[in-house]
Amino acid sequence: MTATGQPPRRKGALRPVELAQASVMAALCAATAIIAVVVPFAAGLSLLGTVPMGLLAYRYRLRVLLTATVAGGIIAFLIAGMGGFMTVVNCAYIGGLTGIVKRRGRGTPTVFVAALVAGAAFGAAVVVALSVLSRLRHLLFESVTANVTGTAAIIARIPNMQGVAERLKHDFAIALDYWPLLFFGSGVVSITFVSLVGWWALSRVMDRLFGIPDVHKLEASADALSDGEAVAPVPTRLRDVHFRYPSADHDALGPLTMTVEPGEHLAITGANGSGKTTLMLMLAGREPTAGRIERPGAVGLGRIGGTAVIMQHPESQVLGTRVADDVVWGLPPGAVTDVPQLLEEVGLDGMAERDTGGLSGGELQRLAVAAALAREPSLLIADEVTSMVDQQGRDALMGVLSGLTRRHQMSLVHITHYNDEADAADRTVDLTGGPGGDDNTDMVETSEAPTATAVPGHDTAPVLELRGVSHEYGSGTPWAATALRDISFTVNEGDGVLIHGLNGSGKSTLAWIVAGLTVPTEGDCLLDGAPVADQVGAVAISFQAARLQLMRGRVDLEIASAAGFSVRESARVTEALATVGLDASLAKRRIDQLSGGQMRRVVLAGLLARKPRALILDEPLAGLDAASGRGLLRLLAQLRRTANLTVVVISHDFTGLEELCPRTLHLEGGALVPTPTAAGGRA
Incomplete structure (x- = not known):
């Protein structure tokens, strides 16, 4: 890392991480530019496009910014024409100038000087272009003259302002005789003004963004190799290691002494906040704040034969639009990979040409495993990779992970809350009980899916009522897909209802409809007898990833x-x-x-303080340890009993839900069915 905390500048072709960042930021800037051009009176939104470009210029090489500008400009031009293209270029200029100046630790005087130079270059380019393109020059003169004449006419309607209007037309006609100076000066003034305004606004936005600590960032320096250093992450020995995040008043992990031996399957368990993710970061290359980590060579994060990491949310790791492309994404030129064999190993045989956007959660996780194996890692770290998938997907994923150390020359570190997953490992390190401990009694237990129950009769009017609800995405297009079919049920005040089913069964679509965020294509979803879509906010919804809901x-x-x-x-x-x-x-x-x-x-x-009529919880137990899960369920059950809270839970995990959710509904293929159709068919 450099003294300013930024990754060291690289030379040569774009690295995969740079290309990925350029692609994402280009798409954001292009989308903003298209909206600013296409939507009436939305030109001011173009300023938002400067933010991604500014971040690129601050964090990466100029080459990355230029790549994003070209990509975003082409997209915007194809959709919104020259206006979209120029908006992207303008965003790249303002964002690039601000990012580079802030990265170099300079301020407003530097921006002013750079803006004068850019303005002079722009003005000179305009003069040269108009000198060569005479017909364009005359057309531009007529257009500008018409605008000035119109402005003068408006001024002339103001009492006692006729002289000012005539003077304006006379002075502009004289200035037009000296058009090279006029357009050159206009270019300098306009570019300088835009640069200073952009700097003033964007630098404040970036200051706030930089103030948000990215505590869970994988260090880019872990990818850098010193001269003659080989990639060899195992065996790894941690000796009295401590780690404390910036501005924290206590250690997030430590003291910890442990080893990761070659070829072993090691499970890491522990309560939320015990330091499991921090340990993952250090195994992946982040330096401890105290103690030492010994390895025979470099971590080699993402390199052939180095360290590979699979995250909890597979969507954040899938970059290719096609399965086969994602497997080889980021591999060095000339690398030979047997893609069909890897896909067969992880249970995705014959899916090389599939669109990654159509994969289920379990399939995405197995694709992430295949992409990691393509790097032939000596150390593979799996961070709670089963917490967001259904039991069928969890079983398939564990079938892949549990045999990796036998089929490959690698070590596997699996961070998990589930007891059966830890039991599949050669050894367990429990961070709650202390380093090297085997206290594994307080873990999440797996249980069979409850049988779907009939809707009980109630004398009172229902809070939520669904009548023949069906929903189709992309209706009227060749890509139309049915998510729900003829869903009917009621939820009375104080009810607790569990909805489960496999990934892709329509649970999340149903949750959005019940919350009023999606209007069904057929049928009615009513809250207190009125359409819930007309009462957005009356039904509160908690999403799977809690962090994404905290703004x-x-x-x-x-x-x-x-x-x-x-x-x-x-x-x-x-x-x-x-x-x-x-x-x-x-x-x-x-x-x-x-x-x-x-x-x-x-x-x-925050949701309960709004006093909602009903509360929807989408995977409330995902990523929680056993104690946290039990505490959350006790709290919700108590609120249901004492405050008559109406609760609808969508969950893959069922242990402890009996008191909170006496009723159970099972979704299969977008329809309600009376019982699960497969043993242990949990969603």
């Missing part, structure tokens, strides 16, 4: 924003925290300093 930087700000009251009402913030079993002292804590369980409770605190 503010601090706990009190998040709760107040979600609930719709002022953050100055500290008593209401305290009350909301107490409702979900959190201490008032957490109110001033940054969101990124919370554990996974705390994040879920903060989301619930």
Whole structure:
């Protein structure tokens, strides 16, 4: 890392990470430019396009910014014409100037000088172009003259301003005789003005972005090799290791002494906040704040024969639009990979030509395993990779992972909350019980899916009522796909309903319809007898990834924003925290300093403070340890009993849900069925 905390500058062709960043930022900028050009009165939105370009210029080489500009410009030109192309170029200029100046630690004087130079170059280019293209010059003169004449006519209608209007037309006619100076000066002034305004606005946005700690970032320096150093991440020996994140007042991990031996399958377990993800980061190359990590060579993160990491959310790792392309994404030129064999090994045989956008969660995770194996890693780290998939996908994924160390010359470190997954390992390190411990009793138990129950009769009117709900994505197009078919059920006040089914069965679509965020293509979804889509917010929904639902930087700000009251009402913030079993002292804590369980409770605190008519929880137990899961379920069950809270839960995990959800509905292929059709068919 450099002294400014940025990755060292590289020479040569774009690396995979640079190409990926350029692609994503180009798409964001192009989308913003297209909206700014196509949507009436939306030109001001083009300023948003400067943010991704500014981040690229700050974090990467100029070559990355140019690549993103070309890609984004082409996309915008094909969809929105020359206006879209020029908007992307303008965003790249402002963002690039701001990012480079901030990276070099300079300020407004540097921007002003650079803007003068850019303005002079732009003005000179305009003069040269108009000198050569005489017909364009005359057309431009007539257009500008018409605009000035129109402005003068408007001014002349103001009492006592006729002289000003005539003077404007006379002075402009004289200035037009000296058009090279006029257009050159206009170019300098306009570019300088735009640059300074862009710098003023964008630099403040970037300052706020840089103030958000990226505590879970994999270090780019781990990919750098010193002269003569070989890639050899195992055996890895951690000796009295500690790690503390910047600005934290306590260690996130440590003291820890452990080893990862060649060819072993090691399970890492522990409660939320025990340091499992921190350990993953250090195994992947991040340096500890105390103690030492010994390896025979370099970590080689992402390199052939080095270290590969599979994350909890596979969508964040899938870059190719085609399965076969994703497997080989980022491999060095000349690398030979047997893609069909790898896909067969992970259970994706014959899917090389499939679109990655049509894969289920379990299939995406197995694709991530195949992409990792394509690098022939000596160390593979799997970080809670089964927490977001159904039981069928979990079993298939574990069938792949559990045999990797026998089929390949590699070590596997599997971070998990599940007892049966830890049992499949050669050895377990429990961070809660201490390094090297075998205290594995407080883990998430797996259980069979409950049998779907009949809808009980109620004398009271239902809170939620679905009548013949069906939904089709892409209706009327060749890509139309049916997600739900003829769904009918009721949820009365105080009910607790569990909805389960395999990935792709329509659970999330159903949740969005019940929350009023999606209008079904057929049928009705009613809340208190009226369409729920007309009452958005009355039904609260908690998504799978709690962190993505937390939009503010601090706990009190998040709760107040979600609930719709002022953050100055500290008593209401305290009350909301107490409702979900959190201490008032957490109110001033940054969101990124919370554990996974705390994040879920903060989301619930904000939602419950709004007093919703019903609450939908999409995978509320995903990523939680056993104790956090039990505590969350006890809390919700108590609220259902005491506050008559109406709860709908969508979950792949069923242990402990009996009290919260006495009723169970099973989705299969977009339709409700009476019982699961496969043993243990959990969603």
